Amino acid sequence: MATALARLPDDRLAELLHGYHAAARAPRRRALILAFSIAALSLLAARVAELDLPRLWEHSGAFFGYFDRITTLESGAGRVWTDPAEWFWGWRKWGLLLLDTLLIAYVGTALGTLGGFLLSFCTASNLATNRWLRGTARRFLELCRTVPDIVFALIFVIAFGLGPVPGVLAIAIHSMGTLGKLFSEVAENIDMKPVEGASAAGASWLAMLRFAVLPQVLPNYASYTLLRFEINVRQASVLGFVGAGGIGQDLIEAIRKFYYNDVAAILLLIILTVMLIDLGTERLRHRLIGAMESRA
Structure with missing residues (x-):
């Protein structure tokens, strides 16, 4: 049996509609202000950067x-692909330099991960109760990730000379700053009940980290580390521009001397290498996370 709905009086409907429009007006006004602010800041940034769209198009x-x-x-x-032998004439030399780039990225990532791993527990507000220790560690990590790694590489090239050592140190320091920040955020979002239980049982701070914190954070730590390794392979290629070892040295030399075919060949090798690393680290990441979660 159908039930007829009572219709509100017109004055009551008008009052409700007025309240609805008034409530919807404030979010709409905030959205318009935000849009205009973004547009104004974009125009200001374009003016400061001397962005000339007609010249860019020209x-x-x-x-x-x-x-x-x-x-x-x-x-x-x-085209170059019609004669692969001529295009990749230096594949042996480039392959060795590419291997150097991978090793630079690997060692730098390993050192940076170790430093970020240790400092992450000192910067997590729920694990480090000492304000001075936490503040000092955070400022140090900020310094490590704020200075571009290519600047670190330039400094280390002056200190240690040309070669892979400056590249390893630059990647290690920048990775430590970035991973330390990411790791600390993971640690700050853990379930604190196991931590409280371990502390109530009289466990030391290190024992609490070992048995209550590490099982929760290791999957994300491994995922971020593998992602950072992929990023560092690209960064190691760029650091060669300033003499920090790897295939970047041959790439910048080919660009400066206008060896166009060599530029294309080296770029293609770098792109294929990064693609393979991306596929490999993705599978390894899923396998590690699955194994750690099943163990937990």
Whole structure:
């Protein structure tokens, strides 16, 4: 049996509609203010950066023309992929330099992960009760990740000379700052009940970390470490521009001497390497996380 709904009086409906529009007006006003603020800041940033859109459009052809040039054989007979032997004439040398790049990224990531792992427990507000220790560790990690790694590489090249050592140190310091921050955020979001139970049972601070904290944070720690390794492979390639070892040294030399085919070949090798590392670390990450979660 259908039930008829009573209709509110017109004055009551008008009052409710007025209240609804008044309530919806404030979020709409805030959204418009935010949009105008973002637009104004974007225009200001473009003016400070001297962004010239007509000039950018005018020279866009030269930008795409460079990629057309690096994929054309020096003889002009065709594209580089029509003659792979000529294109990858230095594959042996480039392969060894690429291996150096991978080793630089690996060692730098390992050292940075170790430092970030140790300092993350000193910066987590729920684990480190000493304000001075926590503040000092946080400022140190901020310094490590604020200074670009290429700046660290330049400093270490002056100190230690050309080679892979400056690259390893630069990547290690920057990775420590970044991973230390990420690790500490993971540690701050753990379930505190196991920690409270371990403390109530009389466990020391190290024992509490070992049995109450580590089982909760290790999956995320492993995931962030593998992601950072992938990033560091790309960074190690760039650090070679300043003499910090790896394939970047040959890449910048080819760019400066206008060896267009060599630039294309080296870039392709770097891209393929990063793609393979991405696929490998993704599988390894899922396997590690699954194993740790099943063990827990």
